[in-house]
Amino acid sequence: xxxxxNYNEDQRQILDAANALxxxxxxxSRLQEEKPDDLTAxxxxxxxxxxxxxxxxxxxFTIVEEALVHGLLGxxxxxxxxxxxxxxxxLAARLGRHEIAEQxxxxxxxxxxxxxxxxxxxxxxxxxxxxxxxxxxxxxxxIALEELPREGVPxxxxxxxxxxxxxxxxxxxxxxxxxxxxxxxxxxxAQLLGIAEASRxxxxxxxxxxxxxxxxxxxxxxxxxxxxxxxxxxxxxSALLDMAAIAVRDERGDAAFQVAALRLLAPRVAFANVxxxxxxxxxxxxxxxxxxxxxxxxxxxxxxxxxxxTMLDLPAPLAPYTSIxxxx
Amino acid sequence: MQLDFTQDDEAFRVSAREWLLxxxxxxxxxxxxxxxxxxxxxxxxxxxxxxxSGIGWPKEYGGRGLPTEKIILWYEEYVRARAPxxxxxxxxxxxxxxxxxxxxxxxxxxxxxxxxILVGDSIWCQGFSExxxxxxxxxxxxxxxxxxxxxxxxxxxxxxxxADIADFQELLIRTEPGSKRHKGLSWVICDMKSEGITVxxxxxxxxxxxxAQVFYDNVRIPLSNVVGMLHDGWRVAMTTLGFERKxxxxxLQLELSIKIxxxxxxxxxxxxxxxxxxxxxxxxxxxxxxxxxxxxxFKDPVTASDGSLMRLYFAELSQRxxxxxxxxxxxxxxxxxxxxxxxLESYSETIAGGTxxxxxxxxxxxxxxxxxxxxx
Numbered sequence: 177x178x179x180x181x182n183y184n185e186d187q188r189q190i191l192d193a194a195n196a197l198x199x200x201x202x203x204x205s206r207l208q209e210e211k212p213d214d215l216t217a218x219x220x221x222x223x224x225x226x227x228x229x230x231x232x233x234x235x236x237f238t239i240v241e242e243a244l245v246h247g248l249l250g251x252x253x254x255x256x257x258x259x260x261x262x263x264x265x266x267l268a269a270r271l272g273r274h275e276i277a278e279q280x281x282x283x284x285x286x287x288x289x290x291x292x293x294x295x296x297x298x299x300x301x302x303x304x305x306x307x308x309x310x311x312x313x314x315x316x317x318x319i320a321l322e323e324l325p326r327e328g329v330p331x332x333x334x335x336x337x338x339x340x341x342x343x344x345x346x347x348x349x350x351x352x353x354x355x356x357x358x359x360x361x362x363x364x365x366a367q368l369l370g371i372a373e374a375s376r377x378x379x380x381x382x383x384x385x386x387x388x389x390x391x392x393x394x395x396x397x398x399x400x401x402x403x404x405x406x407x408x409x410x411x412x413x414s415a416l417l418d419m420a421a422i423a424v425r426d427e428r429g430d431a432a433f434q435v436a437a438l439r440l441l442a443p444r445v446a447f448a449n450v451x452x453x454x455x456x457x458x459x460x461x462x463x464x465x466x467x468x469x470x471x472x473x474x475x476x477x478x479x480x481x482x483x484x485x486t487m488l489d490l491p492a493p494l495a496p497y498t499s500i501x502x503x504x
Numbered sequence: 505m506q507l508d509f510t511q512d513d514e515a516f517r518v519s520a521r522e523w524l525l526x527x528x529x530x531x532x533x534x535x536x537x538x539x540x541x542x543x544x545x546x547x548x549x550x551x552x553x554x555x556x557s558g559i560g561w562p563k564e565y566g567g568r569g570l571p572t573e574k575i576i577l578w579y580e581e582y583v584r585a586r587a588p589x590x591x592x593x594x595x596x597x598x599x600x601x602x603x604x605x606x607x608x609x610x611x612x613x614x615x616x617x618x619x620x621i622l623v624g625d626s627i628w629c630q631g632f633s634e635x636x637x638x639x640x641x642x643x644x645x646x647x648x649x650x651x652x653x654x655x656x657x658x659x660x661x662x663x664x665x666x667a668d669i670a671d672f673q674e675l676l677i678r679t680e681p682g683s684k685r686h687k688g689l690s691w692v693i694c695d696m697k698s699e700g701i702t703v704x705x706x707x708x709x710x711x712x713x714x715x716a717q718v719f720y721d722n723v724r725i726p727l728s729n730v731v732g733m734l735h736d737g738w739r740v741a742m743t744t745l746g747f748e749r750k751x752x753x754x755x756l757q758l759e760l761s762i763k764i765x766x767x768x769x770x771x772x773x774x775x776x777x778x779x780x781x782x783x784x785x786x787x788x789x790x791x792x793x794x795x796x797x798x799x800x801x802f803k804d805p806v807t808a809s810d811g812s813l814m815r816l817y818f819a820e821l822s823q824r825x826x827x828x829x830x831x832x833x834x835x836x837x838x839x840x841x842x843x844x845x846x847x848l849e850s851y852s853e854t855i856a857g858g859t860x861x862x863x864x865x866x867x868x869x870x871x872x873x874x875x876x877x878x879x880x
Contacts (some may be wrong), residue, residue: 178508178551179573181802241505292805322517327763393874397861404816407867409662411813412792419795432793437788444785456695481696488768494794496524500877 181418186239191278193254194245197221198252206361212301212337213255214421216260219283223249224261226280231375232274239359250370253299253474259481260289260309260369264362266307267309267318270356271349273444276318280307290319291480296342299326300477303339311481316360320346335464357483358435362417362424364481365435365442369413371478372446375453375471393456402452409445416441430493438487443482448476507798509573517577523554524828531844533588535712541627541669544592548624558598558622560751565606565618571872572801576754583759591754593666593714597621597628599752604691608732608740613693617672629659629670631694631718631826632741639862641676641736642685646720648677648692650727650734655679655722657700663856667703667716670696677726679786680735689737694728700724711840742808757797757818762848763825764790771832771844782828789821809870816863818854826850 183191200216202425218224222235242262249258264287267278273476279285285443288302290310297319299308303326304445310317322348380403383394395400420434450471454461462469509517533543551557553774560575561567570578582590604622619625634683637644637744657677667673673694677801680688695702700723705716732740764787773780800806826847834875837844853861868874 178510178513179798179802182797182804183505258725282726311534380874385876390533392875394868394876397865397877400872400874401861401864403874404864404867404873407872408813408817412789412817414798415795415799416788418505419507419791419798422505426507434791436792440785440788441792485784485785488780492761492765492787492791494580494584494758495765496586496762497521498586500766 179183180401181415183244186237186446187244188450190241191248194223194248194363195223197256200250202252202254202320204470207253207467207470210335212303213257214358215255215258215261215283215286215393216503218249218254218258224265224283227262228265232278232281238425239362240418240421240425240462243362243417246363246366246477247370247373247417250474250478251374253371255469256289256303256474256481257287258480259360259363260287260305261346261355261475262363263311263316264307264309264318266356266359267316267349267351270351270353271318273348275378275434276307276348288321290341290478290482292338296340297345300330300339300480301337302326303328303337311360311483313349314354314357314484314486315352317350318348320348322346330361332473333464333469335470336477355431358424358432360429361435361439361482362421364478365413365425365438366417366421367477368442368446368478369410369417371471371475372410372413372442372449375446375468376403377402377409377473379406379449379453379456388460399456406449406452409448413438413441432486433490433493436490437466439482439485443475443479447472450475507802509577513573513577514679516574517581518562520578520581521585522557522588523556527584528585528587528801529556530586532758533592534846536648536714540714541593544588544594545624545627547588547592548598548622557624558643560604561602561618562606562624565602565614566622567669570715572751575751576631576798579755579758582755582761582769586762589759590633593627593629593669594621594624596665596674597626597672600627600630600752601672604674604740607743607787608691609657610728612648613731613860617693625664625731626671627669628672629667629696630674631664631667631675633663635662639859640674642689644676644689646677646678646826647677647681647689648725649681649723650679653727654724655690655727655730656723657694657720659720661718662706663715664718667696667718668705668713672696672772673718674731676737676741679737681736686738688735689741690734691731691737691740692725693731694723694725694854695729698723698725698753705712708843708849709851712777712845712849725834750790751801753818754797754801757814757867760818760822760825761790767825767829767832770829775831779828782831786821786825786828789817789824793818793821807870809866812858812863813867813871815858816867817858819860819863822853 226237230236265277265280286305288305289300290297291312306322308319308321314461324341329338332336359465383399386393420438423431423434441444452469461467505540534540558567558569634644648655648657675692675694679690700721701720703716705713709711768783829843
């Protein structure tokens with residue numbers, strides 16, 4: 177078959193292996209402890225070196241498998257440091273700083289995501305990070321954080337762990353190349369998809385067991401139609417993500433277009449599904465004792481890591497040969 | 505996961521493009537009546553003459569037996585060239601009736617009908633819905649009682665597209681007296697010229713008259729026109745609906761990608777404007793719909809329930825795109841044009857072929873495993 181949208185044997189294996197690791201080492205219940213994720217187990221698994229060639233210590237997979245794994249990282253609400261890491265490794269390699277790239281990929285240098293906020297920089301879960309990747313707009317910047325004093329900042333809903341740095345930054349280098357931005361956005365949107373699917377699954381599971389009026393609330397159309405909507409949107413996003421990942425891997429002409437579409441759609445779908453998930457849970461959904469709120473807050477974090485919107489600047493892969501006026 | 509079209513596929517794409525650009529009518533066909541029939545027949549006949557009719561049908565039945573890769577390339581080129589809408593009066597014959605006969609018909613039925621369908625000689629309509637059986641199709645009550653070697657049909661069907669201009673109808677009726685629900689139904693070929701048939705055309709909200717109510721008063725249909733087994737019509741009907749959800753809708757889904765490009769050209773708006781933001785989102789959604797189309801074609805297994813996901817996404821996206829067109833048109837939204845006509849027609853998308861609400865029930869119950877609603 178020349179076209180095949182099924183996962184192949186290698187892809188299924190890496191997904192199964194990553195899932196097993198995440199279920200064991202990073203269950204959602206860990207979030208109750210309010211401790212930063214220790215990413216050592218993921219680094220040892222090779223999660224940050226998936227797409228690196230084997231001679232550079234990678235596992236020789238492609239961006240397609242890496243995106244699949246990031247879908248699972250999203251599902252498990254792994255710290256955004258797991259996103260900053262592979263982007264830092266790629267950025268360092270592009271800058272010719274291979275010693276940094278290799279240490280980052282191996283997980284021996286800790287990297288966090290950072291976003292500009294007025295005249296300062298907000299580090300996300302970066303209290304101990306030695307490097308930062310500044311996301312936002314049409315560039316990514318690699319900075320050294322070691323020397324910079326950090327000021328703790330209360331994070332969104334007392335859940336997002338933030339610190340602020342000011343003053344002249346120690347910049348290692350930057351990149352405005354669309355291909356790196358597309359790769360970065362592909363991984364971020366894969367995580368958003370993971371959250372969109374996980375929040376659907378959480379809502380559906382709850383709707384099956386929660387009973388009111390003598391029956392499970394999932395039997396009521398008011399609830400089941402919410403769940404169906406979550407599924408439709410997640411399915412559309414998932415299909416688009418596969419299409420985009422293939423296009424980026426194969427360097428197809430429509431890669432930038434597909435990623436631009438993802439960039440718009442992914443946060444919208446993730447937000448909608450997480451909102452519905454909270455709503456279907458009712459009172460417990462509003463509490464910090466259920467996990468639904470963690471999904472919401474992570475979507476707010478991930479949205480900040482996406483690059484700028486280019487959707488109307490790119491040619492469409494399926495465009496008409498003649499303008500509309502010629503028909504009417 | 506791969507999307508690799510071979511050199512042979514690419515050569516096919518080019519030949520399809522060249523043929524379509526040279527031959528496809530440049531204007532939209534008439535919407536209803538005999539002129540719509542004549543236009544659709546002429547176009548299908550032209551396609552057939554050059555080997556472009558029934559490209560996915562098996563060779564033994566007059567098709568080209570092309571693989572899915574080439575079929576989607578054909579439809580992509582088809583919509584890019586602005587060839588006539590695939591949802592014309594040949595849609596049911598090419599995408600429902602023909603494939604059902606191929607799957608379940610007798611040799612005689614195949615021999616008589618399939619070629620006529622492919623060349624455009626016979627137009628078919630679908631007789632499933634009834635005034636009392638819309639979403640609850642299995643409650644249908646139009647009866648066909650066995651009388652010798654015939655069925656005698658009494659009752660009525662409704663929302664039958666092109667009933668006024670069709671030669672044949674795929675008719676779902678209750679043939680086992682006293683049977684309930686899905687049991688005891690039969691799928692029969694009804695000659696629309698039979699004595700006792702009355703067609704009452706119904707004008708739709710867009711001003712076109714392409715559907716109708718059909719009354720049956722002691723209509724005699726030979727038992728040899730039953731497709732599949734007598735009383736086994738539900739299974740046969742589900743075969744038909746399966747076709748619609750997999751490949752038949754491909755052309756319609758891909759056409760939305762063209763419509764959003766047209767809309768962007770029409771709006772001439774700066775990207776930062778409110779309408780620019782809206783168009784960017786619609787363009788992204790059309791890209792997602794195309795990706796879903798590819799996934800449906802190239803991922804196993806695809807079930808009818810999976811089809812509901814795409815069907816619902818398509819229907820609601822189509823409506824959003826047409827609503828955006830009305831916003832962009834301003835005062836011109838009050839005049840009759842292709843855009844305003846299609847806008848009004850798009851209201852049918854979430855009703856025809858299973859309402860959006862029924863699709864949501866299917867998704868929730870069959871894919872997500874949520875419990876059925878308790879019967880009243």
